[in-house]
Amino acid sequence: MKGLAKWVVILNLAALAVLAFVYPHLMVSPGKLADGHRELTRDCFACHAPMLGPSSSRCTGCHAVKDIGILTTKGAPITDKKTKVAFHQGLMKSACVECHTEHLGIGVRHVKPRFSHQLLDATTQRDCVGCHAKPGDDLHKSVNANCGACHGTGGWKPATFDHNKFFVFDDHHGRCTTCHRTADFKQYTCYFCHEHTPAKVRAEHLEEGIQDFEKCVDCHRSADEDEAKRAWRSLRSGTPYLFAPQPEFRREKKRRDDDD
Known part of the structure; x- marks a missing residue:
């Protein structure tokens, strides 16, 4: 009986493994995808490498780095004026999941509310105006120094000039x-x-x-x-x-x- 019970357990575990591999969206999904990824609900491996988790290379398969903030994944121009042209070209060495997450539900933004400048390489960290528009007042027009001389990465205000x-x-x-x-x-x-x-x-x-x-x-x-x-x-x-x-x-x- 012990031998039979052992094989029953093994077969059940094997069946669960097969089901998890064939139907991962039913067996192991932690939650629904955001609306923009809804069409991938049944295609977990569009984003996840088997046994390894989400892969940045699979993200950029749809979201070409050079097009982020400029074109949609379908190639249509982004016309929403609130959409900022992104700085992802400077994040090539970072994993997408350091800022972006998923499975939080339909209608939920899949970007974490806090962005860390520490994700950027040293060159990009010094090039503030590559992402931020330089203020147009007289004081800033005359300043050629790095923004970090007065400003921190937590916010533009308060500036640290004493x-x-x-x-x-x-x-x-x-x-x-x-x-x-x-x-x-x-x-x-x-x-x-x-x-x-x-x-x-x-x-x-x-x-x-x-x-x-x-x-x-x-x-x-x-x-x-x-x-x-x-x-x-x-x-x-x-x-x-x-x-x-x-x-x-x-x-x-x-x-x-x-x-x-």
Whole structure:
């Protein structure tokens, strides 16, 4: 009896294996396909290699990499303006299933909600404008550096450029062009504020005995007048002044000074 039972088990397992191979969509499918793949419901091996799972080479058999975002799998032009021309040419070494999944049901998007830039090779990671449109404002028109100098891959905002390293804003600094008058933003002036006319700046500094006042940022890194005096005394003694970033304190002090 033991021998008979053993053969019954073996035959049943063999039958299940044959059924799974012949009718995988009935025996092992984890769920329904997305609407775009509905016609492949009975053809599991259109995407899956036997015993190995989904294969990227089978994906690109229908979705030609050079046509993704441009043509449908039937060769028709994609006219939906919301469809972005893709960057898949830079992902040839990555498996499709790292971003795309299936069997979640009809009407469900088969793209994971989060895309990781780590999937891209180093060259593609540096070529941000190969996928993203470059902003058209004056600041970005003048920037030739890599976007990663200010932006991370988690989102365009917030940018990591820290203006406080150069000058701490207060409530009066609203527009870049108030101080930066050239398109490349590399040059600046303090004379375009109504309080900072050349004559007034000259008179106030000469009154304090300061002859060299052309390079404002040597002493002024904020609206904190006391800090500027400390910086000037330090520079006069030949010791570089260490500016400590205290933006909230400086803004509050500027408000009090304005109210006096």
